[in-house]
Amino acid sequence: MLHQYLxxxxxxxxxxxxxSIAGGVFGGLFIGAIPGLTSTMAIALxxxxxxxxxxxxxxxxxxxxxxxxxxxxxxxxxxLNIPGTPSSAATCLDGFPMARRGxxxxxxxxxxxxxxxxxxLSGLCLIVIAPLLARFALRFGxxxxxxxxxxxxxxxxxxxxxxxxxxxxxxxxxLALALVGTDPVDGIVRFTFGFDDFESxxxxxxxxxxxxxxxxxxxxxxxxxxxxxxxDVEFRMKAFVDAGLEVLKxxxxxxxxxxxxxxxxxxxxxxxxxxxxxxxxxxxxTSRTPEKFGQGVLPEAIIAPESSNNAxxxxxxxxxxxxxxxxxASTMMMLGTFxxxxxxxxxxxxxxxxxxxxAIFIAFFISFGFMLLFYHLFIRYIIKALLVPxxxxxxxxxxxxxxxxxxxxxxxxxxxxxxxxxxxxxxxKQFKFPVLxxxxxxxxxxxxxxxxxxxxxxxxxxxxPFLARPISAFLLVASILSLVLPYYLEARRARRTGPVVSVIxxxxx
Amino acid sequence: xxxxxxxxxxxxxxxxxxxxxxxxxxxxxxxxxxxxxxxPHIIFGLVIALxxxxxxxxxxxxxxxxxxxxxxxxxxxxxxxxTLGLICLYVLVMPVIGFLPASAGFVVVTTGAISPKPRRDIxxxxxxxxxVAGLIYLIFVYWLQVFLP
Numbered sequence: 001m002l003h004q005y006l007x008x009x010x011x012x013x014x015x016x017x018x019x020s021i022a023g024g025v026f027g028g029l030f031i032g033a034i035p036g037l038t039s040t041m042a043i044a045l046x047x048x049x050x051x052x053x054x055x056x057x058x059x060x061x062x063x064x065x066x067x068x069x070x071x072x073x074x075x076x077x078x079x080l081n082i083p084g085t086p087s088s089a090a091t092c093l094d095g096f097p098m099a100r101r102g103x104x105x106x107x108x109x110x111x112x113x114x115x116x117x118x119x120x121l122s123g124l125c126l127i128v129i130a131p132l133l134a135r136f137a138l139r140f141g142x143x144x145x146x147x148x149x150x151x152x153x154x155x156x157x158x159x160x161x162x163x164x165x166x167x168x169x170x171x172x173x174x175l176a177l178a179l180v181g182t183d184p185v186d187g188i189v190r191f192t193f194g195f196d197d198f199e200s201x202x203x204x205x206x207x208x209x210x211x212x213x214x215x216x217x218x219x220x221x222x223x224x225x226x227x228x229x230x231x232d233v234e235f236r237m238k239a240f241v242d243a244g245l246e247v248l249k250x251x252x253x254x255x256x257x258x259x260x261x262x263x264x265x266x267x268x269x270x271x272x273x274x275x276x277x278x279x280x281x282x283x284x285x286t287s288r289t290p291e292k293f294g295q296g297v298l299p300e301a302i303i304a305p306e307s308s309n310n311a312x313x314x315x316x317x318x319x320x321x322x323x324x325x326x327x328x329a330s331t332m333m334m335l336g337t338f339x340x341x342x343x344x345x346x347x348x349x350x351x352x353x354x355x356x357x358x359a360i361f362i363a364f365f366i367s368f369g370f371m372l373l374f375y376h377l378f379i380r381y382i383i384k385a386l387l388v389p390x391x392x393x394x395x396x397x398x399x400x401x402x403x404x405x406x407x408x409x410x411x412x413x414x415x416x417x418x419x420x421x422x423x424x425x426x427x428x429k430q431f432k433f434p435v436l437x438x439x440x441x442x443x444x445x446x447x448x449x450x451x452x453x454x455x456x457x458x459x460x461x462x463x464x465p466f467l468a469r470p471i472s473a474f475l476l477v478a479s480i481l482s483l484v485l486p487y488y489l490e491a492r493r494a495r496r497t498g499p500v501v502s503v504i505x506x507x508x509x
Numbered sequence: 510x511x512x513x514x515x516x517x518x519x520x521x522x523x524x525x526x527x528x529x530x531x532x533x534x535x536x537x538x539x540x541x542x543x544x545x546x547x548x549p550h551i552i553f554g555l556v557i558a559l560x561x562x563x564x565x566x567x568x569x570x571x572x573x574x575x576x577x578x579x580x581x582x583x584x585x586x587x588x589x590x591x592t593l594g595l596i597c598l599y600v601l602v603m604p605v606i607g608f609l610p611a612s613a614g615f616v617v618v619t620t621g622a623i624s625p626k627p628r629r630d631i632x633x634x635x636x637x638x639x640x641v642a643g644l645i646y647l648i649f650v651y652w653l654q655v656f657l658p
Contacts (some may be wrong), residue, residue, distance in 0.1 A: 052653045165563055169521065172556040176528065179549050186545050190535040191528070214596070221588035225625035391630055392637050395619035398596055399612045402603075403645055407655045412604050419600050423593060430584045431517045432510065449548045456543050 008358035020061035025370040028068020039069025043333040044209040048404040055341040060363035067367035074111040087272030090280035090305035097296025104233040109243025110302040118307030122314025134322040137347035142455035147475035152268040154479035160434035174441020197413040206405040206418040214422025253300040261308030265315020271328030272309035279308030518564035525556040608657040613638040
């Protein structure tokens with residue numbers, strides 16, 4: 001294995017790839033810093049740049065974008081009291097009050113060093129768990145894969161914000177949309193209604209970009225003209241660096257939040273958007289001075305959310321790389337990029353393209369190194385990014401998304417899909433349907449159909465093997481539990497203590 | 510929200526029933542063990558069942574609407590609809606006048622349409638549009654060799 005790591009390290013150590021990772025982190029940091037633009041948007045905007053690159057080159061760069069996009073949100077949280085990305089929602093609670101007390105460099109330093117520590121620790125976890133899980137997943141047959149898809153849908157539906165029923169409907173619509181085009185088993189064209197463009201089905205990337213980017217931009221259009229109230233910061237590098245030592249003094253908080261981040265990241269359907277809130281709530285629950293939370297005096301109140309959201313990145317990459325199951329919107333975008341480069345994540349990826357997988361792991365660590373470096377070098381400029389007027393940003397982002405979709409296949413149809421999915425995603429959001437299950441349905445639809453038909457054919461039409469095979473049965477039982485358990489626990493808690501006010505913001509999941 | 514849920518449930522029901530009938534037009538092959546219509550039937554059947562459940566739940570639920578005042582007016586009004594309209598116009602015009610002119614025009618027009626101070630912002634928008642068009646040309650046409658419409 002060490003040999004493979006060395007080979008992968010050698011693959012990455014070219015000036016072009018290192019520069020691409022650095023560029024990815026840089027771009028991700030700036031995009032993530034702008035309120036309303038998420039790491040998903042950062043990946044969507046920068047994916048087209050990878051088209052002409054070798055897979056290892058492109059994916060290494062995207063690791064940088066992913067890292068920068070998630071980490072970039074902390075600046076707006078600390079200085080504007082607006083989370084740059086949902087993954088920094090809980091950072092506002094103490095980051096902004098600390099900055100308002102005249103300790104902005106300390107707040108930013110705590111957030112940056114916690115992000116770095118959480119990310120690196122989750123990366124270590126990733127390189128230990130992912131190969132083991134991939135080896136285990138080699139035992140999976142079509143029954144297990146289909147059960148895994150069901151498990152993913154049930155997790156996403158029960159953990160998505162809003163109604164579980166609506167989440168299932170959104171997943172059903174996604175699966176229905178995946179039926180359009182060529183049947184993945186027989187190659188028969190279906191549901192095209194005479195349109196030739198439908199024959200190849202809906203490309204996942206335009207759908208993803210449309211559903212996640214356009215509704216956000218429509219909402220941002222409402223905020224045009226609202227002046228951002230940026231704190232007047234006197235930036236002192238010494239206080240910023242000293243905060244790094246302060247993070248090390250809070251090892252227990254750091255480790256606890258990192259573990260929470262990794263576990264939440266592994267769960268399908270949720271990611272950094274939820275883990276930062278859970279880690280913050282957990283930190284407050286275990287604190288000896290919970291009354292001081294929200295006042296900007298406790299470093300652990302910033303360490304917890306920031307280390308957990310970056311730790312979720314490593315966690316989310318585990319099911320993505322080993323099983324081909326994305327955990328959240330950003331990893332969905334990553335899966336789309338893998339597909340673009342004709343790479344199918346799953347256990348066979350570790351066996352057949354181990355060097356690529358290990359290169360991704362190494363790129364993950366290099367990205368965090370660049371993230372830390374860039375925050376030291378460019379934080380003053382990243383703060384300036386918060387003030388870019390939305391009236392210029394919105395049309396430019398639409399144009400960049402459109403060119404990204406067009407350049408996938410040089411097809412104008414993909415641009416139409418981008419707009420259609422964007423409008424549909426906006427409509428679903430207004431009707432309070434979560435969009436994550438919709439895209440998951442579209443992405444996993446072919447896999448679900450292929451594995452289901454293969455499983456039924458191999459067992460001569462019997463459904464019994466789904467329950468007779470232990471892993472498949474376990475996953476199906478876990479699917480039912482994931483749907484039932486939250487209701488049961490909520491009902492039990494309500495019986496004991498009365499109704500509980502959630503600390504989780506509606507958009508966190 | 511109940512009325513909105515009812516509307517969405519009815520639309521979903523109609524769409525799914527239509528697609529269920531449409532499944533009968535899918536060609537079959539003679540050699541297969543399992544019909545290729547089975548999976549689409551399951552999916553559309555599932556959506557119908559879930560939509561029915563949503564419809565029924567709107568009649569059984571006693572919860573009052575939790576939407577903030579002016580929610581729907583904001584959802585379909587003002588800058589959001591202008592932006593959507595201009596995006597639709599942009600993609601329709603794109604194949605006719607070309608990607609770069611359409612994009613530059615879109616940036617200028619959209620900035621003017623959503624800006625609170627258009628007179629101040631439009632000259633800047635022209636510079637932004639030129640920069641974006643130049644950047645796209647450099648990256649996509651020159652470097653990635655994409656054939657733009």
